[in-house]
Amino acid sequence: MKIWDGKIRLFNIHNRLLYSGLLEYVFIFAQPRNYKVAPIGFEWKPKKIAKNKAFFADLKLPFEPRDYQLEGFYHALSYKKCLLVSPTASGKSLIIYLIVRALNVKTLIIVPTTSLVSQLYSDFQEYGWDSAKFCHQVYAGQDKVSDKKVVISTWQSIYKLNKKLFESYKLVIGDEAHGFKSKSLTSIMTKCVNAEYRIGTTGTLDGTQTHKLVLEGLFGKVYKVTTTKKLIDSKQLASFRVEIIVLKYPDVICEQFRKIKYADELEFIVGHEKRNKYIRNLVLSLDGNTLLLFRLVKKHGRILYEMIKEKADDNRKTFFVYGGTETDTREQIRAIAETERDAIIVASYGVFSTGINIRNLHNIIFASPSKSRIRNLQSIGRGLRLSDNNQETVLYDITDDLRWKNRKNYAYRHHEDRMKIYDEEKFPYKIHNIPLKA
Numbered sequence: 001m002k003i004w005d006g007k008i009r010l011f012n013i014h015n016r017l018l019y020s021g022l023l024e025y026v027f028i029f030a031q032p033r034n035y036k037v038a039p040i041g042f043e044w045k046p047k048k049i050a051k052n053k054a055f056f057a058d059l060k061l062p063f064e065p066r067d068y069q070l071e072g073f074y075h076a077l078s079y080k081k082c083l084l085v086s087p088t089a090s091g092k093s094l095i096i097y098l099i100v101r102a103l104n105v106k107t108l109i110i111v112p113t114t115s116l117v118s119q120l121y122s123d124f125q126e127y128g129w130d131s132a133k134f135c136h137q138v139y140a141g142q143d144k145v146s147d148k149k150v151v152i153s154t155w156q157s158i159y160k161l162n163k164k165l166f167e168s169y170k171l172v173i174g175d176e177a178h179g180f181k182s183k184s185l186t187s188i189m190t191k192c193v194n195a196e197y198r199i200g201t202t203g204t205l206d207g208t209q210t211h212k213l214v215l216e217g218l219f220g221k222v223y224k225v226t227t228t229k230k231l232i233d234s235k236q237l238a239s240f241r242v243e244i245i246v247l248k249y250p251d252v253i254c255e256q257f258r259k260i261k262y263a264d265e266l267e268f269i270v271g272h273e274k275r276n277k278y279i280r281n282l283v284l285s286l287d288g289n290t291l292l293l294f295r296l297v298k299k300h301g302r303i304l305y306e307m308i309k310e311k312a313d314d315n316r317k318t319f320f321v322y323g324g325t326e327t328d329t330r331e332q333i334r335a336i337a338e339t340e341r342d343a344i345i346v347a348s349y350g351v352f353s354t355g356i357n358i359r360n361l362h363n364i365i366f367a368s369p370s371k372s373r374i375r376n377l378q379s380i381g382r383g384l385r386l387s388d389n390n391q392e393t394v395l396y397d398i399t400d401d402l403r404w405k406n407r408k409n410y411a412y413r414h415h416e417d418r419m420k421i422y423d424e425e426k427f428p429y430k431i432h433n434i435p436l437k438a
Contacts, residue, residue, distance in 0.1 A: 008182055010217050019217030020044075021081055021198070046078040059101060060128050065094060066236065068226040073098040076199050081220030083177065083200040087228040088381020089237055092201045093123040095225075096173055099199060100150060101129070105170035107150045108195075110158070110188060112179030114139040114327040115351065117152050120175065122331065124150075139327060159184040166191040174200040174219060178374055182214050189218040204377055228384070229426050237384040238393045242422055242429035245282075246399045246415070247275060247436040258404040265410050269400050270300035270368065274436055279367055279398065280307045283344060288362025288391060289337055292346045293379055295368035297322045304367065305346040312344065321347040334358060349375055359385045365396045366418075369411035376421055397429075 011018045018026070023044055030037050051074070056065075065073070072084050072095045086092050100107050111117055117137050125131040136146035138153035145151075145165055158165075172192045174180065177200040189198065200219030205212045216222060231237040257265065269275065283290055292308075294301040305320040312318050317340055319333045330351065337343045338360045345358075349370065361382055370376060380395060397418060402409035408416075422429050 021217045021220040024221055049074050049077045069095050072225040075223050081198045083215055083219045083222045084225050086225035088203045088378050089384040097127050103171050106168045107171040108169040109152045109173045110155045111175045115330050118327050118331045120152050155180050155184050159187045163191045169195050171197040178202045240393045242395045242427050244397045244431045246401050246433045248401045249436050254402050254404040257402050258407050262410045283308055286363045289343045290363040292365045293349050316342055318344040321351050362391050363394050369414040371414040371417040
């Protein structure tokens with residue numbers, strides 16, 4: 001019996017094949033060594049795409065695409081294979097829509113979550129397309145195949161399907177590609193043997209489940225569409241700041257927990273009554289729509305939700321969303337929140353940190369420690385879309401300081417990792433030290 005050694009090899013030594021998206025690296029390797037490279041059997045040079053005003057006139061979009069969206073769109077058509085890197089809230093779904101409409105071929109769009117299946121379907125409808133007529137949604141319990149032009153599916157729903165079911169696709173798009181598991185994504189992409197166009201999109205490549213070279217091999221070379229800083233500076237995203245709230249625990253607690261394991265520290269933090277009351281009071285004190293993000297459903301999220309709901313004004317809508325919430329219900333909550341002015345959404349990171357659009361979000365609270373770059377940036381992106389009144393978005397980053405002498409606790413180390421992200425992204429922040437009684 002063969003045992004996999006855990007390594008992903010981009011060049012197959014048995015059939016001598018390399019993913020076509022890595023061809024440029026072959027040229028880079030060959031040139032200084034005076035090797036000749038002669039690609040045979042496929043186009044590898046980008047083709048010039050003429051700008052077609054009639055195409056956009058026929059689409060009758062409800063708004064004008066931004067310059068960087070058009071550049072990303074034309075780049076994808078020109079290169080046929082590419083990985084578009086564009087930050088959360090930059091409007092990747094419109095780029096995807098333009099590609100789908102321009103090519104007008106049988107299309108597979110793969111996403112990491114059921115919520116994104118519904119949202120992309122809704123986005124296309126919003127852009128003026130008849131999604132019910134042209135798009136089929138695939139997630140648990142839905143048919144895996146359809147005669148409709150576009151199939152939108154989670155990768156989990158289709159990666160085990162027979163190869164023949166993928167042969168009709170001429171265009172395959174991987175949205176939020178950083179969220180795919182490498183072997184499953186590779187399985188899908190290698191089955192799409194007739195997909196001439198392979199486009200990936202992602203907000204960031206740092207800390208992805210799938211290595212950058214694997215993504216580039218399957219989709220194509222990285223093309224950076226724009227940056228969060230550029231979009232904020234140009235007023236295309238909401239102005240943004242971070243308020244870091246460092247909860248300092250008493251010395252007696254810090255000494256007691258100096259050798260604690262991560263799981264025990266997390267359980268202590270999320271179960272701390274005064275900490276949870278502080279978060280509840282913070283939520284209720286804020287104006288505008290507020291998204292409170294947590295990690296543990298039963299031990300933290302459900303408790304915070306009940307505490308907030310008990311004290312919230314009767315007219316203030318409060319929602320609880322986690323992995324067990326039905327996809328349709330999540331979509332209804334998202335739609336309701338966009339029409340509200342002071343709604344509260346208590347949601348798990350896993351559900352609301354990736355790709356969920358809320359255009360009217362004013363406050364975000366990180367209630368649980370996390371160092372994941374992707375999770376944190378995606379969560380921040382929930383609040384960067386311009387609201388109706390152009391109100392500033394504020395992130396309240398709750399940090400737990402259990403340091404004792406030279407020893408830093410896990411949550412505090414995660415806080416330092418998040419601060420590095422804020423510095424790199426040039427997000428302005430202030431630090432507030434709050435003593436927390438035992």
